[in-house]
Amino acid sequence: xxxxxxxxxxxxxxxxxxxxxxxxxxxxxxxxxxxxxxxxxxxxxxxxxxxxxxxxxxxxxxxxxxxxxxxxxxxxxxxxxxxxxxxxxxxxxxxxxxxxxxxxxxxxxxxxxxxxxxxxxxxxxxxxxxxxxxxxxxxxxxxxxxxxxxxxxxxxxxxxxxxxxxxxxxxxxxxxxxxxxxxxxxxxxxxxxxxxxxxxxxxxxxxxxxxxxxxxxxxxxxxxxxxxxxxxxxxxxxxxxxxxxxxxxxxxxxxxxxxxxxxxxxxxxxxxxxxxxxxxxxxxxxxxxxxxxxxxxxxxxxxxxxxxxxxxxxxxxxxxxxxxxxxxxxxxxxxxxxxxxxxxxxxxxxxxxxxxxxxxxxxxxxxxxxxxxxxxxxxxxxxxxxxxxxxxxxxxxxxxxxxxxxxxxxxxxxxxxxxxxxxxxxxxxxxxxxxxxxxxxxxxxxxxxxxxxxxxxxxxxxxxxxxxxxxxxxxxxxxxxxxxxxxxxxxxxxxxxxxxxxxxxxxxxxxxxxxxxxxxxxxxxxxxxxxxxxxxxxxxxxxxxxxxxxxxxxxxxxxxxxxxxxxxxxxxxxxxxxxxxxxxxxxxxxxxxxxxxxxxxxxxxxxxxxxxxxxxxxxxxxxxxxxxxxxxxxxxxxxxxxxxxxxxxxxxxxxxxxxxxxxx
Numbered sequence: 001x002x003x004x005x006x007x008x009x010x011x012x013x014x015x016x017x018x019x020x021x022x023x024x025x026x027x028x029x030x031x032x033x034x035x036x037x038x039x040x041x042x043x044x045x046x047x048x049x050x051x052x053x054x055x056x057x058x059x060x061x062x063x064x065x066x067x068x069x070x071x072x073x074x075x076x077x078x079x080x081x082x083x084x085x086x087x088x089x090x091x092x093x094x095x096x097x098x099x100x101x102x103x104x105x106x107x108x109x110x111x112x113x114x115x116x117x118x119x120x121x122x123x124x125x126x127x128x129x130x131x132x133x134x135x136x137x138x139x140x141x142x143x144x145x146x147x148x149x150x151x152x153x154x155x156x157x158x159x160x161x162x163x164x165x166x167x168x169x170x171x172x173x174x175x176x177x178x179x180x181x182x183x184x185x186x187x188x189x190x191x192x193x194x195x196x197x198x199x200x201x202x203x204x205x206x207x208x209x210x211x212x213x214x215x216x217x218x219x220x221x222x223x224x225x226x227x228x229x230x231x232x233x234x235x236x237x238x239x240x241x242x243x244x245x246x247x248x249x250x251x252x253x254x255x256x257x258x259x260x261x262x263x264x265x266x267x268x269x270x271x272x273x274x275x276x277x278x279x280x281x282x283x284x285x286x287x288x289x290x291x292x293x294x295x296x297x298x299x300x301x302x303x304x305x306x307x308x309x310x311x312x313x314x315x316x317x318x319x320x321x322x323x324x325x326x327x328x329x330x331x332x333x334x335x336x337x338x339x340x341x342x343x344x345x346x347x348x349x350x351x352x353x354x355x356x357x358x359x360x361x362x363x364x365x366x367x368x369x370x371x372x373x374x375x376x377x378x379x380x381x382x383x384x385x386x387x388x389x390x391x392x393x394x395x396x397x398x399x400x401x402x403x404x405x406x407x408x409x410x411x412x413x414x415x416x417x418x419x420x421x422x423x424x425x426x427x428x429x430x431x432x433x434x435x436x437x438x439x440x441x442x443x444x445x446x447x448x449x450x451x452x453x454x455x456x457x458x459x460x461x462x463x464x465x466x467x468x469x470x471x472x473x474x475x476x477x478x479x480x481x482x483x484x485x486x487x488x489x490x491x492x493x494x495x496x497x498x499x500x501x502x503x504x505x506x507x508x509x510x511x512x513x514x515x516x517x518x519x520x521x522x523x524x525x526x527x528x529x530x531x532x533x534x535x536x537x538x539x540x541x542x543x544x545x546x547x548x549x550x551x552x553x554x555x556x557x558x559x560x561x562x563x564x565x566x567x568x569x570x571x572x573x574x575x576x577x578x579x580x581x582x583x584x585x586x587x588x589x590x591x592x593x594x595x596x597x598x599x600x601x602x603x604x605x606x607x608x609x610x611x612x613x614x615x616x617x618x619x620x621x622x623x624x625x626x627x628x629x630x631x632x633x634x635x636x637x638x639x640x641x642x643x644x645x646x647x648x649x650x651x652x653x654x655x656x657x658x659x660x661x662x663x664x
Contacts, residue, residue: 001045001164002470006202006477008485015188016202016480017166018472019045021463023209024171024184024231027056028147029433029452030211031154036460037209038161042468047166047186047203049553050227051155055213055434056147056452058225061307062263062387064146065131065139065446066111066118068104072125077136083640085135085444090583090613091244092440094640095420095664100438100447100454107453108140114153117142131445132262132305139446144390147449169201170553171231172560173487174208174238174429175480181208181238181429182476185487187553198491199552202480204472207428207463210235210416211456214434215564217557219409219519220511223253223260232435233563235416236621236628241425243437243616244414245571249585250309250520252322253408254338257394261338261405262307262445264387266300267362268371268379269347271339272321273402274328279335284345289324289597290316293346294357300344301362307445309407309520311582314596314606323596323604326407326521331601337402340377407520411448413439413584417618420663421462422455428467430459440637441584441613465660494545494555501548503555506537510558510565518569521603523589524576531569538562539627563621563628570630571619578634581609638664 006014020043023033030046037044070077082101086092108126112118118140120126131139142149168189175183183204191199212231216224236242252261275282290296295316302318313319328334347353353374355363366372371379377399381388391398415437422430431437432455434448472480513533517526541562545555582588590607616635621628641664644650653659 001043006481006484008481008488010485010488012196012488014197014200014202014484016204017045018204018470019043020205020468020470021045021207021209022047022184022203022205023211024048025054025211025213025433026051026155027054027211027213027433027452028150028154028449029056029456030209031151031158032453032456033209033211033432033460034158034163035154035161036457037463038158038163040460040464042460042464043470045164045166045203045205046158047169047171047184049168049170049189051165051167053227055216055224055228056151058148058227059223059258059260060144060147061260062144062265062384063141064144065141066108066146066449067131067134067138067444067446068108068128068140068450069101070128070136070138071105072121072127075137077138080640082138086447087440087637087640089133089442090440090611091247091616091637092438093616093638095638096438098640099420099458099663100451103454103457104450107450107457111150111153111453114157116149116153130305132307133442134444138444143386150449166201166203170556171212171234172556173234173483175202175204175476175483176238176426177476177479180427182206182471183480184208185480185484187556189553198488198495200484200488200491202484204476204480206469206471207430207467209459209463210429210431210435211433212435214412214415215561215568217507217561218511218565218568219514220508221255221406221408221515221519223251223258223408223410225258229557229561230435230564231560232416233560233567235429235431235435236567237563237623239426239621240429240431241417242415242567242619243417244440245412245568245619246575246617247413247439247441247584248409249411249413250322250407251307251410252303252325252405253410255404255406255408257391257396258408259390260307260410263304264380264384265304265338266307267304267365268340268376268383269297269300269344270376271342271344272300272325273337273339274332274334275337276334285328286321286324286344287346288599289320294359297344297346297357298359298362301358301365305445308410309585310442311584311587311606314582314587315594316597320596322407322520323600325405327600327604329406330516331603335404336406337404339402340375340380340398341400341402342375409519413437413441413443420458422459423462430463432456432459440616441611461660465658490542491552493542494547495552497546499546499548501550502544502546503548503550503558506558507561510534510537510561514565518572520586521589522572522576522586524573527569527573527576531566531573534562534565534569535627538566542626566628567619567621567630571617571632574632575612575617578612579610580612582606583611583613
């Protein structure tokens with residue numbers, strides 16, 4: 001890494017560094033890319049808002065899942081079968097599915113070698129279990145904090161390798177010239193007040209590996225940790241194409257401490273309770289949606305491994321639980337809780353739990369797990385004591401208090417488009433991890449963690465073989481100076497504006513807008529109204545933003561969020577206008593449509609038309625007068641590529657290029 005200064009036309013000097021590659025983001029994807037690039041001989045630097053921020057470090061579930069090829073027992077599995085199962089979720093390209101399946105074993109054992117404690121039996125088999133959208137038993141876990149264990153192990157290796165870290169640097173713009181990316185502009189959180197450069201920094205690099213996570217700041221009802229915000233907007237602004245921006249994943253989560261409530265949190269059969277805002281008028285409410293009490297109990301149990309909101313399970317299935325929670329929260333304005341202290345009334349007979357009221361699957365599961373204790377809390381302690389400890393460590397005692405919940409945004413399956421080596425339509429720009437749009441409508445639980453490692457490896461291999469060059473010649477320095485000068489003008493104007501701060505209120509308002517219009521229940525009218533408001537806010541951003549007590553980084557996060565919001569809302573509108581129906585993790589409202597259960601309000605009536613599962617929506621943003629002009633095109637999914645499997649031919653080709661060549 002080389003240090004230098006960039007002289008702008010307005011006289012300010014911008015501190016900068018030059019490297020062969022910059023990795024933006026320090027989650028499981030970014031750290032993995034750093035270590036691969038360093039070991040492959042690339043001069044790499046890591047840029048991060050904070051090493052201990054982000055989703056990988058700060059999120060999980062009852063036993064956070066890592067999805068991999070089956071490696072135990074007598075259940076047959078193969079790369080081809082796993083790729084086909086990926087594609088079965090709809091709207092996913094075959095080359096992406098194939099690569100994720102083919103490299104899952106290599107990436108998994110790489111983590112094992114780094115010390116991530118995935119469990120094995122006495123024979124050395126890494127046994128698995130079934131997760132959501134998983135027809136096999138490919139899932140594994142090392143507990144509620146699997147992704148944290150991954151980042152800790154990866155970080156140890158990155159530090160041992162001596163990768164330079166630009167800590168506290170927040171990306172605000174990509175450096176783009178002639179369809180290529182040559183670096184990043186950032187704000188330095190540690191800059192001194194009154195600095196001439198306003199904290200602006202630059203990294204010139206031959207390749208940019210973009211591992212910033214999903215656009216987590218879009219929703220208020222969210223499982224994303226509050227330290228995660230995302231930076232998809234600046235990539236869209238730079239011209240990076242996106243895919244499947246409609247395909248978010250939503251599910252039940254706690255709100256005081258943001259955490260997925262899947263797996264044993266549901267399988268121990270907690271009581272679902274709602275109250276008035278002041279905590280009065282406590283009552284169970286699931287019976288309103290199910291014809292038989294036992295059906296409600298089975299639906300709660302199934303939420304364990306059918307955790308995501310799923311349109312195909314809305315009518316009488318496990319997703320009806322999400323809908324009833326949504327109804328209490330959004331329509332009735334009540335608070336909703338899981339209560340582990342006592343059993344749901346539907347399970348009780350003569351003061352004791354009667355497990356014969358359950359369906360066969362739930363009854364057998366609890367029996368085989370030895371989970372016949374008297375209360376949900378006792379069953380949870382027996383089956384998963386770490387899940388209890390997790391909440392206790394965050395000040396919530398499940399033995400003595402109820403757990404407040406909501407239906408929350410958890411993951412964007414779509415994102416920035418990349419090829420099978422993760423290079424986007426912008427040369428030299430590699431979006432990996434959740435910000436990369438590799439998945440379609442549905443994905444197996446835990447496949448996102450596998451993809452962080454696969455994407456990091458693929459991008460690193462391509463960069464090391466095809467783009468191992470130092471960044472920022474004279475042409476790039478000139479382009480950086482011009483772009484930095486434009487940004488300095490904007491930053492100085494905002495920093496100098498006096499008045500009552502509005503950054504935090506603008507964020508809350510926009511997040512509430514997305515919760516109301518663009519979550520798991522969507523209508524065309526609601527999306528259109530949200531779009532109009534978002535465009536108005538972005539159009540007035542430069543002239544209206546007042547920092548007050550907020551930082552410039554928080555203000556720029558709002559700008560990035562508005563660009564992302566407009567692109568996402570536009571994609572959702574385009575999908576509906578093309579005739580797309582309810583699918584994946586959302587329902588499209590339709591007057592006179594099907595109700596998930598008798599007696600529900602018309603807002604839940606949804607359509608059952610075409611789901612367009614064999615197509616992928618591509619989104620492109622062009623900035624005009626400070627506002628995004630968003631266009632969408634549709635294409636068929638790419639099939640799983642034909643490839644050579646005769647060893648002698650593969651070996652001969654490998655000796656030529658190490659296998660680093662276009663796929664398909």
